[in-house]
Amino acid sequence: MADVVYLHVGAPKTGTTYIQDRLALNRTQLARHDVRYPLGARGDMFHAALDLIERPWGGMLPDAKGEWDALVKRTRRAHGSVVISHEILAGATGEQVERAVASLAPAEIHVVLTVRDIARQVPAEWQERLKHQGRMRYGKFVRRIQKPRSEIGRSFWQVQGVTQVLERWSRQLPPERVHVVTVPQPxxxxxxxxxxxxxxxxxxxxxxxxxxxxxxPSIGAPESAMLRQLNDRLRRTRLEHADYRTLVRHLIVHETLATEPVQQRITLPPNHYEWADEIFESWREWIVGSGVAVVGDVEDLRPVRPAPDAIWHDPDRTRPRQVADAALDALVAMIEEAARRDDPDEHLSVRVTKAAKRLRER
Structure with a gap:
């Protein structure tokens, strides 16, 4: 069994994709220093984390059954220290946290939470929900998350509430084994x-x-507006979740819209910075008072207000021409994919995955 297990539990949109990919790329080199990143055949830890938190996730939960236990077995076979990382672990309930910690005993457990200021997290989280078939306007989303008892508010703070996540994950651990890593400012x-x-x-x-x-990657205000409207149209169809992931999220968003520099970046609405400052003060008070280990500077979590003359781009009020341009870019990608179809009987998700690979190789 590993001597030490570091559980990197998120939060989402805090550089976790970069961290996980770098851990994976350097697995062999890290192992030479008795640091293990025990990936299974799937190549990441998403299914293991999904199995632990037991969320439907677009019908993917049944396919994840047993994956957490399999990850624990790989951890038990390891020596030295082990890193387990996935951002959806931030949403674990108290009972699920207890299960995770108990399953990894008797190793010394450490929890790591990467944290970014709330002013950057709000638009990032809204965009991520759009990539999961979300249809809510940005302004409504911002207002709803400020009501913690609303459905949107509860789901947002379950993973983005620094104090809530840390309270659940640190309950069984001494402060020196809880590490808050602040994401640097731009x-x-x-x-x-x-x-x-x-x-x-x-x-x-x-x-x-x-x-x-x-x-x-992020996309700009017109691209986000187009995606939201597309999701609204698609809800009338019977497009399967798997096909949405490969066709819309991967090919249209990641491989097409997100490949261009963002011209109109989505930021927190200017009249919500006082609220964001209050969130920062509550986070700072909890982190400092709890005695947990901080790597970086807590001041990195202070929202940075835009310049007085900065133009704010409202994704709910984008110019139709700009939305149409984004839609045409998406249409071109779909036409290119359709033109490359080799086998009419091949499942759509397989065809799109192959098409996305060809686009990356261009």
């Missing part, structure tokens, strides 16, 4: 988040020299 040196994460898991960054090029 302009920080490249790799700073990785170096901070390495300090949290007691790893020399030089042990993992291969850098990651993977990102979970």
């Amino acid at each position: 302009g920080a040196p490249h790799g700073e988040l990785w170096r901070r994460f390495c300090r949290a898991i007691d790893v020399d960054p030089d042990w993992a020299p291969l850098d990651s090029v993977r990102r979970n």
Whole structure:
């Protein structure tokens, strides 16, 4: 059994894709220093995390049954320290946290939470929901999350509420085994988040020299408006979740819309920064008062207000021409995919996956 297990539990949209890919790329080099990242045949830890938190996730839960136990078995076979990482673990309930910690005993458990300021998390979370067939307007989303008892508010704070997540995951651990890694503000040196994460898991960054090029990219206001409207139209169809993932989320969003520089970045509405400052103060008070280990600077979590003359781009009020341009880009990608279909009997998701691979190779 591993001596130490680091549970990196999120939060979503805090550089987790980059961290996980860099861990995976450097598995062999890290193992030479007795640091294991025990991926299974699936190549990531999503299904194991999904099995633990037991969410439907677009019909994927049945396929995840037994994956957490399989991850625990791989961890038990390892020596030295082990890193387990997936951002949806942030949403685990108290009972699920107890199951996770108990299943990994008697290893010394550490919890790591990467944290980003709320002003950047709000638009990022809204966009992520759009990529999962969301249809809610941005303004309504911002208002709803400020009502914690609303359905949207509960689901948002379950994973983005720093104090709530830490309270659940730190209940059985001493403060020195709970690590808060702050995500640097824009302009920080490249790799700073990785170096901070390495300090949290007691790893020399030089042990993992291969850098990651993977990102979970953002799209701009017109592209987001187009995607929201597309989702609204698609709800009238019988498109399967698997086909949506490959056709819309992967091919249209990641491989087409997100490949261009963002011209109109979505930010927090200007009149909500006082609320964001209140969230920061509550986070800072809890983190400092709890005595948990902080890697980075808590001040990185303070929302940065835009310049007084900055133009705010409202994704609910985009110009029709700009939305149409985004829609045409998506249509071109779909036409290219359709033209490359080799076998009319091949399942749609398989065809689109092959098409996406060809687009990446262009």
